[in-house]
Amino acid sequence: MKIALDAMGGDFAPAKPVLGAIEALKEISDLEIILVGKKELIEEELKKNSYTSDRIEIKDTCDIIEMDEDPVQGVRSKPKASMNVMLDLVKSGEADASVSGGNTGALITASQLKLRRIKGVLRPAIATVFPAKNKQIVFMDVGANADCKPEFINQFSLMGSVYAKELLDIENPKVGLLNIGTEEGKGNEITRESFELLKKHNYINFYGNIESRDMMNGEVDVVVTDGFTGNMVLKASEGVAKFIFDFLKEEIGQSFRGKIGALLLKPIFKKMKKRMDSSEYGGAIFLGLNGISIKAHGNSDENGFKNAIKVANKFAKDNFIEQVKVAIDKCKEEKNEF
Amino acid sequence: MKIALDAMGGDFAPAKPVLGAIEALKEISDLEIILVGKKELIEEELKKNSYTSDRIEIKDTCDIIEMDEDPVQGVRSKPKASMNVMLDLVKSGEADASVSGGNTGALITASQLKLRRIKGVLRPAIATVFPAKNKQIVFMDVGANADCKPEFINQFSLMGSVYAKELLDIENPKVGLLNIGTEEGKGNEITRESFELLKKHNYINFYGNIESRDMMNGEVDVVVTDGFTGNMVLKASEGVAKFIFDFLKEEIGQSFRGKIGALLLKPIFKKMKKRMDSSEYGGAIFLGLNGISIKAHGNSDENGFKNAIKVANKFAKDNFIEQVKVAIDKCKEEKNEF
Incomplete structure (x- = not known):
C-alpha cells in the first residue's frame, strides 16, 4: 500500500512525521510512503537519520496550514498546503490512504471537501x-x-x-x-x-x-x-x-x-x-468518506505517527472503505434505515 | 443554625451521616442538628460513638427512598421518607438548611417540590x-x-x-x-x-x-x-x-x-x-430554590457529611437564599434579563 503522509503537520513537524515514516517502513516490508511537504526540510530530516529507500517519495509543496489557522479559510486559500496536496493524492488514487497530525479543523474540512461522503452517509x-x-x-x-x-x-x-x-x-x-x-x-x-x-x-x-x-x-x-x-x-x-x-x-x-x-x-x-x-492506536479517523483520512495527535512522537501509518496501511489493505459502503448499502436497501 | 440531616441517605447510612453530624457539632459550638430517620437505628449509632448532646435532635420517620429507587415515584409514594421529612423541616422553618447523601434524582424532585423555585428563577x-x-x-x-x-x-x-x-x-x-x-x-x-x-x-x-x-x-x-x-x-x-x-x-x-x-x-x-x-467542599447544591438543600456524595464518609453540614450552616448563617433573590431581582428589574 502507498500512504500519503503530511510531513508538515503536527507540533514537531517535519521531524516526527518523517521519523515515524522511517520506523513504519522498517516494520512493513511492502509499505510505500509519499512524504508531502517542503522538499528541502524533508530531505534534511532523512539525511539526519541517514535514511534512503526507494519506498519513500517526496511530494514537494510550499504551503502549510498552521495549527492555529482558521480551518475553512486555511483549506480554501492554500490549495498547495501539504494537507490539501496529501488528500489530493488519495482522491486521485495515487495514494491508498493518508495520515496528518495537523490542524484538526482544517483536516475535517479538507477531508470532506476532497474525499466527499459515501453515498447514503448522512454525516461523516x-x-x-x-x-x-x-x-x-x-x-x-x-x-x-x-x-x-x-x-x-x-x-x-x-x-x-x-x-x-x-x-x-x-x-x-x-x-x-x-x-x-x-x-x-x-x-x-x-x-x-x-x-x-x-x-x-x-x-x-x-x-x-x-x-x-x-x-x-x-x-x-x-x-x-x-x-x-x-x-x-x-x-x-x-x-x-x-x-x-x-x-x-x-x-x-x-x-x-x-x-x-x-x-x-x-x-x-x-x-x-x-x-x-x-496515538498508540493510530489516533482518530474520519468515518463516512470516500477515502481513508487518519488524524494523528498534534503532539505525536515518531511512535504516534508510525502507529497511524500502520493503521492507514491495514485499513487500505483490508479495503475498509468498501466495508463501510457495504454496511451502509445493506442497511439502506433492506431496511430503508437512512 | 439548625440543620436537618437525612440520616438514612448515602451508601453508609446511618453510620456515616450520624458520625459526620457528631464531628460537625464538635467543631461548631452553636450548631444544632436534627437527624431525620429511623430513631432506633440513629440512637444505636449515637450510642456506639458514646455521644450525647442537647444540640442533637431525632425526627423519627419510618420510610427510606432507596438509592436505586425511581426518583419521582419514591418521592410521591413515600411522604414519610427521611428525605421528604427533612425537606419539610426546611420548608416549615424548623430547620435552616438540609443535607442528604441519598438518591440524587429523588433529592432533585423532592427539593423542587417542597422548596419551590425562587420567583424569577427559570430553572433550578x-x-x-x-x-x-x-x-x-x-x-x-x-x-x-x-x-x-x-x-x-x-x-x-x-x-x-x-x-x-x-x-x-x-x-x-x-x-x-x-x-x-x-x-x-x-x-x-x-x-x-x-x-x-x-x-x-x-x-x-x-x-x-x-x-x-x-x-x-x-x-x-x-x-x-x-x-x-x-x-x-x-x-x-x-x-x-x-x-x-x-x-x-x-x-x-x-x-x-x-x-x-x-x-x-x-x-x-x-x-x-x-x-x-x-465532598471536601460540601458536595453539590440546588440553586434557585427557596431553601438550602445540599447533596452530599452517596459514598461520603463522616468527613464528607461534616463538610456538607458546615457548608449548610455557613450558607444559612449568611442568608444565602436572600443573596440569590437579591441578584435575581436586581437583574430582572433593571435589565428585564429573564
Missing part, C-alpha cells in the same frame, strides 16, 4: 479509540458535528461497529449510547430519540445507555454520541489525566521521599501514560 | 465544586436540566456567581461557558446562543468560552453549561480518575518494587485523592 464523523479496562473502545463522534440529529447518531453506530471490527478485531461489537443515566427514557431530547432508533437497528448490537463514568469499565465496544458531547467528554478526560499527572509530578518533586518513590514507580507511570494515549 | 440547577490548579471552581448545571434553553444557562451564570462568591470567597468570579472551542461562534446551537446572552450580561464577569480540557487550569471561577453536558463532563472526570487510580493500584500490587514505591508515595496519593474529592 470522527471516531477515536478510548482506553477501557483491559481493552480499547471506539468513541464517536468526537467533534465533527456539534449539532446532531438522532438519525446521524443512529448511523454513527453502524460506522463505529464496522470500524471496531476492523481496528480492534471485535466480531459483533456492543454499542452503547452515551447518556446521563442507564434507564431507557433518560437523557436529553436528542439522546432519547436516538435510543428509539438504536433499539430498532437491525445491523448493530445495541447495549443500551452507558454513562460517561462507566465508559471505561469495558462493558461496551463502541460508544456513540453527538459531536459536541463527544468532544466534551474526550477533552475532559484528557484534562483530568493531565491534572492528575501534573499534580503528582509537582508533589513528587518536593521531597526526597517522593522522588525515590517515583523512581520505583517509573515503569508503572510510563505504562499508565501509554495506556491513556490514543 | 445543581452546582458542584470542581478541582482546578491551586483552587476550586463552581461547575453547573451538572444534571438537573437535561434540555436547556440559552436563557437558563444565562441565569445559571448569575446564580453560579453568587454561589462562588459565598462558597469560595471570590469577589468578582470569572464565568466561562463550556464549549468545544474557545473562539466566539464555536459550539452547538444552544451554546452559541448562550454566548450571545452571556456577552451582554451586566451582572456577571464573562470570560468567554472554555474547553473541558482547560476547566482545571484555573483560568475561570465558574463554568456553566446545560445539565446534560455538565453531567457528562462531571462523570467522565470521575471515571477517568477512577480508571487511573485502579490501574495504578493493580500494577503496584504486582511487584515488590511497585509496593515499596507506592508506600513512599502514599501521602501524595492520599493528597491527590482528597484534591479530586468534591
Whole structure:
C-alpha cells in the first residue's frame, strides 16, 4: 500500500512525521510512503537519520496550514498546503490512504471537501479509540458535528461497529449510547430519540445507555454520541489525566521521599501514560468518506505517527472503505434505515 | 443554625451521616442538628460513638427512598421518607438548611417540590465544586436540566456567581461557558446562543468560552453549561480518575518494587485523592430554590457529611437564599434579563 503522509503537520513537524515514516517502513516490508511537504526540510530530516529507500517519495509543496489557522479559510486559500496536496493524492488514487497530525479543523474540512461522503452517509464523523479496562473502545463522534440529529447518531453506530471490527478485531461489537443515566427514557431530547432508533437497528448490537463514568469499565465496544458531547467528554478526560499527572509530578518533586518513590514507580507511570494515549492506536479517523483520512495527535512522537501509518496501511489493505459502503448499502436497501 | 440531616441517605447510612453530624457539632459550638430517620437505628449509632448532646435532635420517620429507587415515584409514594421529612423541616422553618447523601434524582424532585423555585428563577440547577490548579471552581448545571434553553444557562451564570462568591470567597468570579472551542461562534446551537446572552450580561464577569480540557487550569471561577453536558463532563472526570487510580493500584500490587514505591508515595496519593474529592467542599447544591438543600456524595464518609453540614450552616448563617433573590431581582428589574 502507498500512504500519503503530511510531513508538515503536527507540533514537531517535519521531524516526527518523517521519523515515524522511517520506523513504519522498517516494520512493513511492502509499505510505500509519499512524504508531502517542503522538499528541502524533508530531505534534511532523512539525511539526519541517514535514511534512503526507494519506498519513500517526496511530494514537494510550499504551503502549510498552521495549527492555529482558521480551518475553512486555511483549506480554501492554500490549495498547495501539504494537507490539501496529501488528500489530493488519495482522491486521485495515487495514494491508498493518508495520515496528518495537523490542524484538526482544517483536516475535517479538507477531508470532506476532497474525499466527499459515501453515498447514503448522512454525516461523516470522527471516531477515536478510548482506553477501557483491559481493552480499547471506539468513541464517536468526537467533534465533527456539534449539532446532531438522532438519525446521524443512529448511523454513527453502524460506522463505529464496522470500524471496531476492523481496528480492534471485535466480531459483533456492543454499542452503547452515551447518556446521563442507564434507564431507557433518560437523557436529553436528542439522546432519547436516538435510543428509539438504536433499539430498532437491525445491523448493530445495541447495549443500551452507558454513562460517561462507566465508559471505561469495558462493558461496551463502541460508544456513540453527538459531536459536541463527544468532544466534551474526550477533552475532559484528557484534562483530568493531565491534572492528575501534573499534580503528582509537582508533589513528587518536593521531597526526597517522593522522588525515590517515583523512581520505583517509573515503569508503572510510563505504562499508565501509554495506556491513556490514543496515538498508540493510530489516533482518530474520519468515518463516512470516500477515502481513508487518519488524524494523528498534534503532539505525536515518531511512535504516534508510525502507529497511524500502520493503521492507514491495514485499513487500505483490508479495503475498509468498501466495508463501510457495504454496511451502509445493506442497511439502506433492506431496511430503508437512512 | 439548625440543620436537618437525612440520616438514612448515602451508601453508609446511618453510620456515616450520624458520625459526620457528631464531628460537625464538635467543631461548631452553636450548631444544632436534627437527624431525620429511623430513631432506633440513629440512637444505636449515637450510642456506639458514646455521644450525647442537647444540640442533637431525632425526627423519627419510618420510610427510606432507596438509592436505586425511581426518583419521582419514591418521592410521591413515600411522604414519610427521611428525605421528604427533612425537606419539610426546611420548608416549615424548623430547620435552616438540609443535607442528604441519598438518591440524587429523588433529592432533585423532592427539593423542587417542597422548596419551590425562587420567583424569577427559570430553572433550578445543581452546582458542584470542581478541582482546578491551586483552587476550586463552581461547575453547573451538572444534571438537573437535561434540555436547556440559552436563557437558563444565562441565569445559571448569575446564580453560579453568587454561589462562588459565598462558597469560595471570590469577589468578582470569572464565568466561562463550556464549549468545544474557545473562539466566539464555536459550539452547538444552544451554546452559541448562550454566548450571545452571556456577552451582554451586566451582572456577571464573562470570560468567554472554555474547553473541558482547560476547566482545571484555573483560568475561570465558574463554568456553566446545560445539565446534560455538565453531567457528562462531571462523570467522565470521575471515571477517568477512577480508571487511573485502579490501574495504578493493580500494577503496584504486582511487584515488590511497585509496593515499596507506592508506600513512599502514599501521602501524595492520599493528597491527590482528597484534591479530586468534591465532598471536601460540601458536595453539590440546588440553586434557585427557596431553601438550602445540599447533596452530599452517596459514598461520603463522616468527613464528607461534616463538610456538607458546615457548608449548610455557613450558607444559612449568611442568608444565602436572600443573596440569590437579591441578584435575581436586581437583574430582572433593571435589565428585564429573564
